[in-house]
Amino acid sequence: MKTRLVRKGVFTLIEDVREAVTPPSDGFYWIDADVDELASLQPLFGLHDLEVEDCLSEEEQRPKLEVHEGHYFIVINSIRFDDEEIFLRALNIFLGRHYIITVTRQKINELRSVKPILLQEQVDQPDVFLYHLIDRVVDNYFLVGDRIETRIDQLEEDILMHTKKSHLEEIINLRSEILWLRKALGPQKELLHALNKRDLKLIDNQLQHYFGDIHENAVKIAEAFDTYRDLIGNLREAYQSSLAGRANEIMRVFTALTTIFMPLTFITGIYGMNVDNLPGAHYRWAAYGLLGLMLVVGIGMFYLFRRKNWL
Known part of the structure; x- marks a missing residue:
């Protein structure tokens, strides 16, 4: 677990996490923790038992927003595309007035890539940090989408040049991954819509409009994956036509x-x-x-x- 005091995007490590309970004179605290370290954070920040249980659960969590008096609990899925397989990794976020807690089970690349943005934008508030973090998470879906589209184009070229039986297995696996991810994007869009439209006191009103832009990106991503699903269907038809032509x-x-x-x-x-x-x-x-x-x-x-x- 790492506790940082963030002032205008500059990080200062804090040795004792209990210092983060008291609001700083300026800036905010960012606590980056593993799920096993929640037990020590729960009494300090008054985290709800059900929220801690969701973080500890090994089952896939649905993206959501839960509003409490002193903090918000947000679950959003980060995406990775490794070895032709798509992975979703839950990013659990506790947003308070002077702190933000990120809890993960595996490493999330967006937590590392957001740091230069915080320095560049001189971020001084936890809700602004939340915006940039979620923006990075959603932008990564575009990168994965580009890789999927490239893979589809490569498969199409391979099928037209020389059809193999292994191509059908690749088509089926990729189609199932796309359908599964398309289904998972629904709750993600609902979460982003709530961050944009819901009355949230811990998020600045003007900042909430920026979440609307992220929501529009999520809609574009969902539409893109609909297109990939159709392209996969065309690939299967091309595979069958190629086999018939060879026969x-x-x-x-x-x-x-x-x-x-x-x-x-x-x-x-x-x-x-x-x-x-x-x-x-x-x-x-x-x-x-x-x-x-x-x-x-x-x-x-x-x-x-x-x-x-x-x-």
Whole structure:
């Protein structure tokens, strides 16, 4: 657990977290804690038992906003895209008048990337910190969306160039990830709408309008994932069409080969009969002549098929 006093975006480490109970003369306290450290924070800041239970739960938490007299409890999901798999990681936030507490089970990249923004903007209030943190979380969805779109484009190119059975498994897995994420975005949009429209005393009225911009971004993200879902459907159709095309190509080759061998089979069938008076059967060079005839017929039919683009 790290306790920082934030003044105009500048961090000062505080050794004893109990100092954060008393409001500072200027700035605010940022307490970055793991879920296991909540037990020591709960009595100091009056955190509700159910909120602590939500943080400790290993089950996936629904994004939400809970309003209490002295603080707000916010749950929002951070997104990661590793090894072609999408992960959502809960970011639990307690917002007070002079402090903000972030509680995570795994590392959240946005907590690290927001620090330069705080310094650049000279952030001095916890609600402004909350805005920039949530803005970073939502912006990261755009980055993941771009990676998914790139993966879809790459899959489409691979399918058109050379279809493999593994492509179908990739399509199914990616589609299930997109549908699952699209479903998870619904509660996230509701949370951002509440931060924008709800009467919240711990968030400046003017700042709440900026949450409206984040909500619009969340709507755009949801629409983008709807588009990705449709593109995945098109990919599956392209995969099936490619397989059907390959099957037709193989059947065309087999049909052409069968057609070429039909006259050859006819010739060998006639001269393979147990009849003595076949024309030319008793000539010395008859076998070589038949082989030559078969070769000429086979080559001639092959070039005929090539000329007509049947092969």
